[in-house]
Amino acid sequence: MKIVEEQIREILKTRKIHFTLIDPDEQTPESALEIAKLAIEGGTDGIMIGGSTVNNEEVDLTCKILSENIDVPIILFPGNINSVSKYADAIFFMTYVNSTNPYWIVGAQALASMAVKQSGIEVLPMGYMVVEPGGTVGWVGDAKLVPRNKPKLTAAYALSSQYLGQRFFYIEAGSGADKPIPPEMIAYSKKATDDMIIIVGGGIRDAEAAYTAAKAGGDIIVTGTIVEETDDVKSKILEITEAIKKASQ
Numbered sequence: 001m002k003i004v005e006e007q008i009r010e011i012l013k014t015r016k017i018h019f020t021l022i023d024p025d026e027q028t029p030e031s032a033l034e035i036a037k038l039a040i041e042g043g044t045d046g047i048m049i050g051g052s053t054v055n056n057e058e059v060d061l062t063c064k065i066l067s068e069n070i071d072v073p074i075i076l077f078p079g080n081i082n083s084v085s086k087y088a089d090a091i092f093f094m095t096y097v098n099s100t101n102p103y104w105i106v107g108a109q110a111l112a113s114m115a116v117k118q119s120g121i122e123v124l125p126m127g128y129m130v131v132e133p134g135g136t137v138g139w140v141g142d143a144k145l146v147p148r149n150k151p152k153l154t155a156a157y158a159l160s161s162q163y164l165g166q167r168f169f170y171i172e173a174g175s176g177a178d179k180p181i182p183p184e185m186i187a188y189s190k191k192a193t194d195d196m197i198i199i200v201g202g203g204i205r206d207a208e209a210a211y212t213a214a215k216a217g218g219d220i221i222v223t224g225t226i227v228e229e230t231d232d233v234k235s236k237i238l239e240i241t242e243a244i245k246k247a248s249q
């Protein structure tokens, strides 16, 4: 079953997409639900659940309460093998393409695979590439960070991910990065690949940055930290989703 992926591809026929990343170790499941509801009112298309230091219970309880109360897709963005929950709709089954540690390239995936099958959730195969500055996830993942002025390297990783069978490619600057991904990196990756869904995240805080990422070729724009920082989640997400729609025209 490929329901979530089909929904994503259906929306992409007419416009670009926004996902809100909720880190389950930043708030209670009840607060996560409040944030998700406001983000949906602001026009977000899906909720990603993940963080680099989460535990299984936090992930499970957050996915459970969301699944009982919201209709947009809930997609796991796993920081490790303990980030699997049957209450999600899908999982970004990701390989960390520029890690130097085989654990993050294929080890964690092998260890988690049976739990993913047992959960029955949809699998979205994804290449995950981390660019300078990389933040926590660059450090945790033993990354050989891609230099910001090397868009061709990004495109090569994107194309190799396509040839390896992945259908999603995530270009990550690191959560809370001071600067988002350079638009050239996004454009080169989009151009180099055929049917790949390009996801962009890290350090996107305002309409202008979201517009730039979508206009450059990003199919899904992810924001996480801004919902942790703002007092008005709905307005902030609305600003971002409006910019993404504008970039889709």
Ligand SMILES: CC(C)=CCC/C(C)=C/CC/C(C)=C/CC/C(C)=C/COP(=O)(O)OP(=O)(O)O
Binding pocket: 023, 049, 050, 051, 052, 053, 054, 077, 078, 079, 080, 081, 083, 084, 092, 093, 094, 095, 096, 104, 105, 108, 109, 112, 128, 135, 136, 137, 140, 141, 174, 175, 224
């Ligand atoms: C396929 C399965 C089950 C596991 C693969 C796991 C892999 C390859 C993970 C990549 C490395 C990693 C730690 C990714 C984390 C991605 C993520 C959830 C980032 C968002 O978290 P941050 O917001 O950076 O985390 P903190 O807020 O905790 O710093």
Ligand SMILES: O=P(O)(O)OC[C@@H](O)CO
Binding pocket: 021, 172, 173, 174, 175, 176, 177, 200, 201, 202, 203, 204, 222, 223, 224, 225, 226
């Ligand atoms: O928290 P921000 O900076 O929005 O980043 C989102 C996501 O790309 C992190 O994995």
Ligand SMILES: [Mg+2]
Binding pocket: 023, 051, 175, 224, 225
């Ligand atoms: Mg975070």
